[in-house]
Amino acid sequence: MNDTRLLLARGLAALDVDGMDRATEFLLRYLAQIEAWNPSYGLVNASGDELVIKHVLDSLAPFRILQNLLAERDARIAEKAAGASVPPAASTVSDIGTGAGFPGIPLAIVMPDRKFRLVERMGKRITFLESQKVKLGLDNVEIVESEIERAPGPHDLVVFRAFRPFAELKLFKAVWKNLSPGGAFLAWKGKLMNARMEVADMATDPVLAEPFSKAEIRPVWVPFLDEERCVVIVRKPFD
Secondary structure: OHHHHHHHHHHHHHOOOOOHHHHHHHHHHHHHHHHHHHHHHOOOOOOHHHHHHHHHHHHHOOHHHHHHHHHHHHHHHHHHOOOOOOOOOOOOEEEEOOOOOOOHHHHHHHOOOOOEEEEEOOHHHHHHHHHHHHHOOOOOEEEEEOOHHHOOOOEEEEEEOOOOOOOOHHHHHHHHHOEEEEEEEEEEEOOHHHHHHHHHHHHHOOOOHHHHHOOEEEEEOOOOOOOOEEEEEEEOOOO
8 A cells, every 4th residue: 555655646746736745545445445446336447556557647647637627618618607696516527438437536635615516327337436425525526326417407518538449439429519619629649640530530420520620639648658649628618
């Protein structure tokens, strides 16, 4: 555990995570729970250092990008609501197909001022997620048991990691329809070239072609991982 603590702490420091001591403690407790539940529940295909690097640090690698997207949307909403008697609510994050809670739980730990909705369809995983919400005291997390296409919305900002390709048009059209004006997709992807090809393949779809033509693909760095990673950002206009 001391080695795990050191590896995690070094990774969080490299990513410049705020409140690092608190984040380290919470993430260590989360990791211990995954290791304990994994043999019976099959939550992730990793353990030890690989679990820390390829799941926790990978989940957190683009957190500054996420913070900026949320702040950008909040600013636009506030601008549009100028003069209103009731200030608009802060934008929330929906993690669709969260599985064991990646990236949602690590992000909720390092961004305690933001609300996260973790959407998952499998009952065993829901049991684990609800347990972690209680054990970690994550008051900023809501667990939603639902098929992705039927998850109640609207969603302000949708994140997904190790999830399905954009080519599954029925699913992504449903999520896009349920995305708030000014919202966005933030998708964790691997190699830049593969992400570019995946985005380019959306050019023939009558619904998603236009927003995907304006997609941003940004490289991200995961501490201690010698593999290529990037994120794809697709914004939905306000009007």
